[in-house]
Amino acid sequence: xxxxxxxxxxxxxxxxxxxxxxxxxxxxxxxxxxxxxxxxxxxxxxxxxxxxxxxxxxxxxxxxxxxxxxxxxxxxxxxxxxxxxxxxxxxxxxxxxxxxxxxxxxxxxxxxxxxxxxxxxxxxxxxxxxxxxxxxxxxxxxxxxxxxxxxxxxxxxxxxxxxxxxxxxxxxxxxxxxxxxxxxxxxxxxxxxxxxxxxxxxxxxxxxxxxxxxxxxxxxxxxxxxxxxxxxxxxxxxxxxxxxxxxxxxxxxxxxxxxxxxxxxxxxxxxxxxxxxxxxxxxxxxxxxxxxxxxxxxxxxxxxxxxxxxxxxxxxxxxxxxxxxxxxxxxxxxxxxxxxxxxxxxxxxxxxxxxxxxxxxxxxxxxxxxxxxxxxxxxxxxxxxxxxxxxxxxxxxxxxxxxxxxxxxxxxxxxxxxxxxxxxxxxxxxxxxxxxxxxxxxxxxxxxxxxxxxxxxxxxxxxxxxxxxxxxxxxxxxxxxxxxxxxxxxxxxxxxxxxxxxxxxxxxxxxxxxxxxxxxxxxxxxxxxxxxxxxxxxxxxxxxxxxxxxxxxxxxxxxxxxxxxxxxxxxxxx
Ligand code: ADP
Ligand code: MG
Ligand code: ZN
Numbered sequence: 208x209x210x211x212x213x214x215x216x217x218x219x220x221x222x223x224x225x226x227x228x229x230x231x232x233x234x235x236x237x238x239x240x241x242x243x244x245x246x247x248x249x250x251x252x253x254x255x256x257x258x259x260x261x262x263x264x265x266x267x268x269x270x271x272x273x274x275x276x277x278x279x280x281x282x283x284x285x286x287x288x289x290x291x292x293x294x295x296x297x298x299x300x301x302x303x304x305x306x307x308x309x310x311x312x313x314x315x316x317x318x319x320x321x322x323x324x325x326x327x328x329x330x331x332x333x334x335x336x337x338x339x340x341x342x343x344x345x346x347x348x349x350x351x352x353x354x355x356x357x358x359x360x361x362x363x364x365x366x367x368x369x370x371x372x373x374x375x376x377x378x379x380x381x382x383x384x385x386x387x388x389x390x391x392x393x394x395x396x397x398x399x400x401x402x403x404x405x406x407x408x409x410x411x412x413x414x415x416x417x418x419x420x421x422x423x424x425x426x427x428x429x430x431x432x433x434x435x436x437x438x439x440x441x442x443x444x445x446x447x448x449x450x451x452x453x454x455x456x457x458x459x460x461x462x463x464x465x466x467x468x469x470x471x472x473x474x475x476x477x478x479x480x481x482x483x484x485x486x487x488x489x490x491x492x493x494x495x496x497x498x499x500x501x502x503x504x505x506x507x508x509x510x511x512x513x514x515x516x517x518x519x520x521x522x523x524x525x526x527x528x529x530x531x532x533x534x535x536x537x538x539x540x541x542x543x544x545x546x547x548x549x550x551x552x553x554x555x556x557x558x559x560x561x562x563x564x565x566x567x568x569x570x571x572x573x574x575x576x577x578x579x580x581x582x583x584x585x586x587x588x589x590x591x592x593x594x595x596x597x598x599x600x601x602x603x604x605x606x607x608x609x610x611x612x613x614x615x616x617x618x619x620x621x622x623x624x625x626x627x628x629x630x631x632x633x634x635x636x637x638x639x640x641x642x643x644x645x646x647x648x649x650x651x652x653x654x655x656x657x658x659x660x661x662x663x664x665x666x667x668x669x670x671x672x673x674x675x676x677x678x679x680x681x682x683x684x685x686x687x688x689x690x691x692x693x694x695x696x697x698x699x700x701x702x703x704x705x706x707x708x709x710x711x712x713x714x715x716x717x718x719x720x721x722x723x724x725x726x727x728x729x730x731x732x733x734x735x736x737x738x739x740x741x742x743x744x745x746x747x748x749x750x751x752x753x754x755x756x757x758x759x760x761x762x763x764x765x766x767x768x769x770x771x772x773x774x775x776x777x778x779x780x781x
Pocket of ligand 2: 403
């Protein structure tokens, strides 16, 4: 079957995530495009070959997403009488674990199809190739629209995200990868869909049967690489050992997430935070979307946090790997409070290396703590970053809070950290180091931090980042507005930005990254042409909700159900 191909889809490109790539501004770019096009064409041909039954039903038009674990295609289908339907075909990499695939599918079939949770139409399999066919939702690139959204649109966006989260949390699904590229948004139609259950896990009482078999990656990694699992549609039969056995105690740093995946070697750094929805050939970054990386204590130039896990090797390794460059250093340890959960922990918390930069023999003999750490560092809750073994649906609410932070501040990604410790340091810079340490105690982690960082006022922070003068509540016309794609925090700049954020506006010196010297030069923003669209009167309820989402303590963090009832959404109904 001939696949008709073209960068342009049938619809105008306004909603296409690939718009950036269409702008041909030279022959080099054109050449690149042609190259990508032929790459896409080849991929489509390969997919028809791998799963021939697709050819009977679909015309595959384009590749719309490519990550480490899947490629997503736009196809059209003549499924019933009537017009052609647009379908998204998600081709999972053949090395994905069969239980993982079946669990993803079960989340979509059981919880999906309503309340802004993506549903599924069909699933195809041939040999180890699985393709999930879903209704196609044309959607925006978050980055492209971030700074043009009205305040009312932001309210609607968040409300609809909470609807989806309430739905999946009712089923005992922890999504674990809540972020804009997994929450599709069609601005024109006001349609929303939570997608990608590829990292989902079940709560202890989950209603998704297969999620009961999906444990943390730490447990998964001990699952034997046994290809005798057979998956056919929704059915799964296991001829290997059914339950993953206890985590074994490899003294080396593990880089395994999905046991059937050997993709690490070919993963390239994704670009500009639009992973998942852009790039015909951009691959998901190791540290970006799905983090394989378990050793996470490499110190960066930015405020670095040291996560002293009770694992055996992590810090030893990182010390070998990384030169010491400390801005803020801290350590995280499992404290005695959680000894029951972290059962392998020796009885005494205070060992030879407590509060030092070493790992003592007591700690070396501790077993690696089993805790899931999937997701993207910048969206990870503090309990995920510190490897708390007891993780709940509250982790998704934290991620929703980080999205809200982007929407209110106009910056995406808000936190850009390649590892958990940097991410933790960045959280501390906003939420305060003492507060973070205090909260971590409640879930059994003790964090050591070399410097005290005060918590920020969320309103002031967001207004400053958005470029709104908090005194006059107008767009500061002498401000060179920061680009949406500048993260509020990044590996290279977070030191500067945190410095800026910590200062009062009066104390800010000219020439920093946010404010231009007010001597009349600069000023590319024009208050006449840029509508404030409600941004000059953001109610306190918005920041109250943000504060409750970014609650460092998962036990008191607001739930999706509660969030929907928050005064911020007072005139909105389900
Ligand atoms: P991955 O596990 O590789 O991240 P996702 O399920 O998140 O896969 O899909 C990757 C991308 O493909 C999404 O970010 C989105 O841009 C696109 N996509 C996925 N499902 C759909 C769909 N049903 N309709 C439209 N686009 C989709
Ligand atoms: Mg995704
Ligand atoms: Zn020790």
